[in-house]
Amino acid sequence: MQILISEIKHWMTEAGEMIKTALLANQLTVDTKTDRKDLVTNVDKMTQDYFVKKIVAFDPQARILGEENGQDHLDKWSGRVFIIDPVDGTMNFVLERENFCIMLAVYEEGQGILGFIYDVMKGQLLWGGRDIGVFLNEERVPQPADIPLSEGLLGMNAAMYARNSHNAQIMGDRSMGVRMSGCAGLELMGMVLGRRVGYVSNLAPWDYAAGGVLIEALGMKMSHITGRKLKLDGRERFLAGTPHAYEEMLVLSQQANN
Amino acid sequence: MQILISEIKHWMTEAGEMIKTALLANQLTVDTKTDRKDLVTNVDKMTQDYFVKKIVAFDPQARILGEENGQDHLDKWSGRVFIIDPVDGTMNFVLERENFCIMLAVYEEGQGILGFIYDVMKGQLLWGGRDIGVFLNEERVPQPADIPLSEGLLGMNAAMYARNSHNAQIMGDRSMGVRMSGCAGLELMGMVLGRRVGYVSNLAPWDYAAGGVLIEALGMKMSHITGRKLKLDGRERFLAGTPHAYEEMLVLSQQANN
Incomplete structure (x- = not known):
């Protein structure tokens, strides 16, 4: 589990650097999907491709579910599944250049085991799972109060x-x-x-x-x-x-x- | 005008430091005003008092309009008026500890001359006016495109x-x-x-x-x-x-x- 976690953290930060570089270089190409407000950019696709390549090299047996590139449906949830959102909040990414994130989850036998959310522009990586708790970068996150x-x-x-x-x-x-x-x-x-x-x-x-x-x-x-x-x-x-x-x-x- | 601007920038950053110190020390006392969602804290009041003291020392003739401490109405707009919002987004300030700002405007003879918005947690001070343009910290902000x-x-x-x-x-x-x-x-x-x-x-x-x-x-x-x-x-x-x-x-x- 430790190897898997440190591997994914490495992917998240590397993908974040790629995204920041593309933003700074103004290398965004924006397309629409189902309607004019459903955007996808070259950066979403490039980032998903990056994750897929890394996952396949790390665990060739794993299944992959992701928002882009036609990998958006799975028939079987047995074994290990990686679920990727290469850029969540694509509209914000395009129009605000902040308030977006990269997300990755690991499921095993249909159960969520690990989750990672990376706020790229703030440099905040939130990660954890049922058996290990939750961390913001390297600091443990306390359980929020059960407020009404x-x-x-x-x-x-x-x-x-x-x-x-x-x-x-x-x-x-x-x-x-x-x-x-x-x-x-x-x-x-x-x-x-x-x-x-x-x-x-x-x-x-x-x-x-x-x-x-x-x-x-x-x-x-x-x-x-x-x-x-x-x-x-x-x-x-x-x-x-x-x-x-x-x-x-x-x-x-x-x-x-x- | 330059003296006025640099004075106000000094007040904004000093007030921002006071607010951050109070947040870190967990020194918030929250009260409600007109209803349960209309909050005011000791920090809003302390910050407005700070600005009022600075303004009175700098320009004793000026009028002051501010959200807190009963200074929320003006009958006359002649001369110079300072308009203060010591903490805009008090709900966010209390519940998110980010996404709030300090605001100050200078009006002269009923016309807005200068504006300052300080996003305290991001360290972003936006300031400027009709005759000088707008700056983010010390960088000039270009005119946004006239998009539909x-x-x-x-x-x-x-x-x-x-x-x-x-x-x-x-x-x-x-x-x-x-x-x-x-x-x-x-x-x-x-x-x-x-x-x-x-x-x-x-x-x-x-x-x-x-x-x-x-x-x-x-x-x-x-x-x-x-x-x-x-x-x-x-x-x-x-x-x-x-x-x-x-x-x-x-x-x-x-x-x-x-």
């Missing part, structure tokens, strides 16, 4: 909030305020660091795999917004929170009509 | 977005995405740095005075959301944007029923 919804900031998806899907607006009202950062990884990092009481969104597996391992390692909860287990297949309405806030939001979600 | 709404991120107020006030949701849909940071100063700093195409919110004078001077110095526009001039008196529905995006949003706002 009313005492924390709630990360929120804009479309769900606009439509009050699953009572998202009521969840927001009961919290100390909603925040929209445009980066799932940084919202989940915020939960780990005690800056968010929860997160409501519509996410693909690579958006929550790494952060999910980390929040669960610290006793926080996540599921489909209706309470069922996440399927790790396609986009799903996502709910996460401190145990206390999660239960409050789940009740609100189950009372909703839409 | 469809090409940029839109800073947004949660309550206005939830209720679709002034067609806020349609504005959001037409942009590249909405962002809610909980800090007006950082949203306006984002406009200056080309990371936001605009900002829609409900703001008091100290929330937009400094940022307003800076965005106008770079050719961007702001007004009440209906298009009339801001009154600098009490909370107002606020609209700002690149000239292109501002006009698009103003049309949407004027077409709205609420």
Whole structure:
């Protein structure tokens, strides 16, 4: 496990340097995918290729699930699976040049074992797992207090909030305020660091795999917004929170009509 | 003018050090004002007192408008006025320990002359004015491109977005995405740095005075959301944007029923 962890940390920092270099050199080529707001850049693709090459060299048996380059679906979850989001928050990457991250999760036999979230521009690598705890760079992260919804900031998806899907607006009202950062990884990092009481969104597996391992390692909860287990297949309405806030939001979600 | 500028920069950085020291020492005492989400801390009050003392010593004739300590209204705008927000984004200050700023604006005869926004935790001081341009620390900030709404991120107020006030949701849909940071100063700093195409919110004078001077110095526009001039008196529905995006949003706002 130690070898695997130090190997992945090396990949994350090396990929971060590649991304910073490309940003500074203004070498971004931006394309759209499903619609005008669904962006991908040459840097997303290059970074995913980098990870795939490293993973294949390190563990040729492992499966890989990633956002880009047609690797976005898996039929089998047996053995070891690496889940990659080469640039999470691509819109921020392009328009803000900050507030994005690299994410990688390791699953074994369908269970999340390790998670890594790297805020490239801040130089903050959050990593850990169920059996080892969570660390920010080399400092252990304490378990956040189990605060109720009313005492924390709630990360929120804009479309769900606009439509009050699953009572998202009521969840927001009961919290100390909603925040929209445009980066799932940084919202989940915020939960780990005690800056968010929860997160409501519509996410693909690579958006929550790494952060999910980390929040669960610290006793926080996540599921489909209706309470069922996440399927790790396609986009799903996502709910996460401190145990206390999660239960409050789940009740609100189950009372909703839409 | 140079003496005034270097004096204020000195106050901003000194106040920033006081705030960081208080944060690190965990010396926050949090109270509520109008409701449970309207926070004020001992640090907001201490910082405003610091500025008031410095201003009175520097220019005893000047008037002062500030968020805290009962200095939140002015009858006369003649002569020189200092407008202070000692901690903008107090909720973030308390719950995130980042994403807040100190703001100061200088008005003369009712006109904004100088603006200062200090992102304390990032160590970024944005400052400038109509006649001198805008600087980030000591580097001149170029004029952002006059992009349309469809090409940029839109800073947004949660309550206005939830209720679709002034067609806020349609504005959001037409942009590249909405962002809610909980800090007006950082949203306006984002406009200056080309990371936001605009900002829609409900703001008091100290929330937009400094940022307003800076965005106008770079050719961007702001007004009440209906298009009339801001009154600098009490909370107002606020609209700002690149000239292109501002006009698009103003049309949407004027077409709205609420």
